[in-house]
Amino acid sequence: MPASWDEVAYDYHKTVGETGDSYHRTYVNPVIFDILGNINGLIVLDLACGQGYLSRILARKGARVVGIDISEKMLEIAQNSEKAEPLGVKYIRCNSGDMSEIADESIDCIVSTFGFHDIKEIGATIEECSRVLKSGGKLVFAIPHPFTYARRVQDEEGYYLQIRDYMSIKEIPHPKYKDTEVVAYHRPLSYYFERLFSVGMQIVAFREVTAELSRGRPIKDKQLLAYKREIPGFLVVGLVKVM
């Protein structure tokens, strides 16, 4: 069955391109690279790599990169870029909940940007991350902060979040592709961390990232800017496998 992301792959590529979109570039990737440190010569798995722009950046930083994704179309774009400018990135099409093509304890670092909240099988994916990582290996992932799924409302003092049901796990229309089959998953933070801790992962970095741009443009509305400075848009977490 084609993955739902196939439907939007080329559209996604238009906004993300070779460098990432403005959120990747300005807010998330600098934090990811800071937590990752020097990856020269390391084997890095880009989990839910999409059209592969980050895999290619990681390869340019000297890593030996494996990118995995469930979407054939996303990987088609990634392979086309690899053909146009070979960087030695190996792409595998699979569900991250079953990465059986990747050997146990063979990966130094796993990176996943804007993937975990889109993956239905996140419990199995976390178990697989622990299986393929070497002991002492790092997992760094970025997701939209779970608060951002709450409704933003405004009163005379400005914007705030109206949270009705934070603890419930919900499949929701993907914020970026509301009129398609693409979905995302709201989960409370404890849902991720209980699973990560149970497979021997320990937190080494926890960054709640605020954004002062909206769709890449400066925000003129003063109340919206004040809100954006207070409510984190993204969460970037680094963990190390200790078992």
Ligand SMILES: C[S@@+](CC[C@H](N)C(=O)[O-])C[C@H]1O[C@@H](n2cnc3c(N)ncnc32)[C@H](O)[C@@H]1O
């Ligand atoms: C928002 S895109 C992120 C792509 C890329 N990491 C980036 O930052 O541009 C989410 C990706 O997750 C992939 N995905 C969703 N569920 C997956 C699964 N179970 N296994 C592997 N990839 C999955 C989709 O195909 C899509 O490419």
